[in-house]
Amino acid sequence: MHGTIHYCLEETIIHKYGREKWQECLKAFNLPPNHSFITQIKEDIDEALTIDFIFKSAEILGISLQQLFDDFGIYWCTEYAPKLYSAFYKGANTTKDMVLKLTKIHEMFGKIRETAQPPRFEYKELAPNKYEVEYISQRKLFDLYISLVKGLDVYFNNQIHIEKISENKAIMTFSHY
Incomplete structure (x- = not known):
């Protein structure tokens, strides 16, 4: 998994739970307390280790895995990605716009980084602003x-309703204000 995920996780935990909690997470993996994933931001990091790190971090923080996913998702989309990947936000004015762009964004990453295996998405329009979205990945990180x-x-200050209908599909109903 790409190191930028790790660095954003680091920033998320420090921002929401404090540097001491981050250091506890590092200690659980025998990493020095001053370690930062910023030095590995462009590297590929072992996926099994990444998943284990995420699970263990939630445990250390005393929160559910879903809560850590939610914290990460909000931080990634509102703070981290707009700074680092601002070009991808251009032309997107709503959550729906961005969700429908994700496959193209991930295809571009796949071309840039041959080792990248980002998820793909298939969309089936059920009604205006209502889509069935299928997550296609071996990673099984649909909840993330x-x-x-x-x-x-x-980020877009919209209101979406998400109904998870299977381990890789959801119905998303988009509302805009």
Whole structure:
């Protein structure tokens, strides 16, 4: 998994829970207390280690995995990505706009980084502003994807209703203000 995920997780935890909690997470993986993933932001990091790190971090923070996903999703979409990936936000004015762009964005990353295996998405329009979204990835991080969509909703100040209908599909109803 790309190191930028780790660095955003680091920033999320420090921002929401404090540097001491972040250092506890590092200690659980025998990393020095002054370690920062910023030095690995462009590297690929072992995926199994990444998943384990995320799960263990939620445990250390005393929160559910879903809460950590939600915290990460909001931070990624409102703070981290707009600074680092601002070009991708251009032309998107709503959560729906951005969600429908995600496959193209991930395809671009896949071309830039040959080792990248970002998820893909298939969309089926059920009605105006209502879509069935299928998450296609071996990673099984659909709940994280849903949290990222929630983060987009915070960024665009919209209101989305998400109904998870399977382990890789959801019905998303987009509202705009």
